Amino acid sequence: MREAATQATTAGIGDVVPLLELHAVRKSYGPREALRGVSVAVARGEFVALLGPNGAGKSTLFQLLTGLFNADAGRIAVCGHDIRDDPVGALAGIGVVFQQATLDLDLSVEANLKFHARLHGLGKRHARARIDDALARVGLAGRASDPVRELSGGNRRKVELARALVHEPAVLLMDEATVGLDPASRRQLLDEVLRLRDRGVAVLWATHLVDEAEAADRVVVLHLGRVLADGPPDALVHAAGTATLAEAFLRMTGGAGIA
Numbered sequence: 002m003r004e005a006a007t008q009a010t011t012a013g014i015g016d017v018v019p020l021l022e023l024h025a026v027r028k029s030y031g032p033r034e035a036l037r038g039v040s041v042a043v044a045r046g047e048f049v050a051l052l053g054p055n056g057a058g059k060s061t062l063f064q065l066l067t068g069l070f071n072a073d074a075g076r077i078a079v080c081g082h083d084i085r086d087d088p089v090g091a092l093a094g095i096g097v098v099f100q101q102a103t104l105d106l107d108l109s110v111e112a113n114l115k116f117h118a119r120l121h122g123l124g125k126r127h128a129r130a131r132i133d134d135a136l137a138r139v140g141l142a143g144r145a146s147d148p149v150r151e152l153s154g155g156n157r158r159k160v161e162l163a164r165a166l167v168h169e170p171a172v173l174l175m176d177e178a179t180v181g182l183d184p185a186s187r188r189q190l191l192d193e194v195l196r197l198r199d200r201g202v203a204v205l206w207a208t209h210l211v212d213e214a215e216a217a218d219r220v221v222v223l224h225l226g227r228v229l230a231d232g233p234p235d236a237l238v239h240a241a242g243t244a245t246l247a248e249a250f251l252r253m254t255g256g257a258g259i260a
């Protein structure tokens with residue numbers, strides 16, 4: 002993991018070169034503008050929360066980042082690879098946990114991860130080592146042969162995180178990944194991702210939950226397809242003149258979303 006992140010960083014000039022970069026990204030569905038010129042950057046070892054109420058454009062942004070479709074305008078680059086010119090290079094640097102569960106419930110934990118490893122072109126021996134490492138990282142070392150169907154919701158999310166890590170991405174995308182989890186499981190997942198951040202991974206964590214955003218190095222507030230604020234949680238609270246991030250978020254979005 003560290004190696005992948007380091008390689009990506011040293012390819013640029015100094016530590017400030019972002020591993021994930023969106024510049025003036027626009028996307029419309031027919032006449033509806035979902036993203037109206039969004040710019041966001043995430044550096045190595047940085048945890049950025051993308052905080053937005055329903056309809057802000059978070060899912061659209063993640064769909065662009067995962068190559069599901071192209072932006073109408075603007076630039077997206079991962080580890081210096083433009084997602085339009087070099088989608089394979091860009092997507093190789095990304096690990097994703099989607100909002101919707103995407104595991105095959107009838108397969109074992111290990112089989113799900115093996116499938117992902119093959120998709121990323123990992124050889125058998127390398128895949129074996131990476132899968133063991135990723136499962137140990139999320140505390141599921143002893144569950145490799147269990148059918149996913151037998152795991153709790155919290156453990157299934159951990160398997161999804163392990164799967165996202167198998168190919169050692171420099172950038173981790175978490176799309177409302179804690180939806181449906183109880184508070185303890187939510188905290189565990191957040192803590193694990195913070196540890197990955199500390200190992201150098203660049204994390205973009207989409208959420209509508211203010212308490213999750215409070216743990217971030219920077220919070221990007223997205224509303225109706227525009228970035229309303231981008232900075233450390235304290236700075237956002239200070240700029241809004243409120244007592245809490247929740248109040249600042251409410252004020253910025255006109256009460257459109259709070260949790």
Ligand SMILES: Nc1ncnc2c1ncn2[C@@H]1O[C@H](COP(=O)(O)OP(=O)(O)OP(=O)(O)O)[C@@H](O)[C@H]1O
Nearest residue numbers: 030033034035053054055056057058059060061062
């Ligand atoms: N396939 C689509 N066709 C038409 N409009 C869409 C489509 N997907 C999203 N939109 C619209 O684009 C805007 C942004 O939606 P998006 O789902 O990206 O927001 P979001 O922040 O992920 O919201 P949520 O938290 O509710 O998932 C909304 O106005 C939404 O109605």
